[in-house]
Amino acid sequence: MNIIILKESELKEGRAEVSGRRLKHLKETLKKNDGDELKAGVLGGKLGTAQVEQxxxxxxxxxxxxxxxxxxxxxxxxxxxxxxxxVLRRVLYTLTCLGVKDIHIFNSWRVEKSYWSSPLLEGLEDFLIPALEQAKDTVLPHITFHRFFTPFVREILPEISKNTLRLAAHPAGAPLRSEIKEAATLVIGAEGGFIQKELDTLEEVRFSFFSVGERILNVESAVPYILGRLF
Incomplete structure (x- = not known):
């Protein structure tokens, strides 16, 4: 935890009361006492300094x-x-640390249907706040879930990818480029890959396919690797 995140609702005339894990970190890790200062930020707002009053x-x-x-x-x-x-939670934690702010989670043929009913898809804000504290950031990513592949790719994906470089990961694609200078929209499929119909649909909306090489990576490895290469 490199900063402490405060919520706007906790602030009254600039003061906030903290307890739980934040209090434990302040006392046991930072060893702060009355009058000391520490780095802090307001969720969705500014970074700054917090003085310990008590x-x-x-x-x-x-x-x-x-x-x-x-x-x-x-x-x-x-x-x-x-x-x-x-795995999704771990990936979202990493993406939050890296500063990705627009994330879309979609269904595909090789996604297990039971995943969509998992309680782990709930409560993501509280789970990701420690990632902001790690990265010294205050802005959570906007995360949207899409239950149906074809409507997402044909109707929503063209809109959110407008005026960006359109790239989709696929083993048969061209070698991954490095250090692009423009905005990009990336599509990463399930660990079993896309079926041919899904590849055809992505191609219809003008996505180009890229490969990360001969090694087959799981999503936890692929996401930071791809982002590190491109940005």
């Missing part, structure tokens, strides 16, 4: 002063076929 057994009172904007987002829209929900 540390107690059950809560601490912080006085927050904003001073700068959060880091710029990565210039990419990322669309991923729904992996195992536990």
């Amino acid at each position: 540390v107690g057994e059950e809560k601490a009172v912080l006085m927050f002063t904003p001073d700068n904007d959060p880091p710029a987002p990565l210039n990419v829209r990322l669309t991923i076929a729904l992996p195992r929900p536990k």
Whole structure:
């Protein structure tokens, strides 16, 4: 935790009370006492400094002063076929740390139907706030779920990818480029890959296919590797 995230609803005239894991981090890891300062930020807002006004057994009172904007987002829209929900959470944590702000999770032929009913698809905001604290960011990604492949690709994907480079991962694609200078929309399928009909549909909406090489990567490895190569 490199900053402490405060919610706007917690602030009253610049002051916020923190407890739970944030209090534990403040006392046990940072070892802050009354009068000390630490880095903080408001969820969805500015970064700044928080002065510890009082540390107690059950809560601490912080006085927050904003001073700068959060880091710029990565210039990419990322669309991923729904992996195992536990894996999805880990991938979303990584994407939040990397600054990806527009994420679309879609269904495909090789996605297990049971994944869509998992309770792990809920409560993502609270799960991802520690990723913001790790990355010294304050803005959560916007995450949208799409239950049907064809309507998503034919109706929604062309709109969200407008005026961007359109790229989809596929083993038979061209070698992955490095360090692109323009905005991009990336499509990454299920670990079993796309079926031919799905590839044809992506091609219809003018997505180009790229390959990460001979090695077959799972989504946890593929996502940071691809983003690191491109950006």
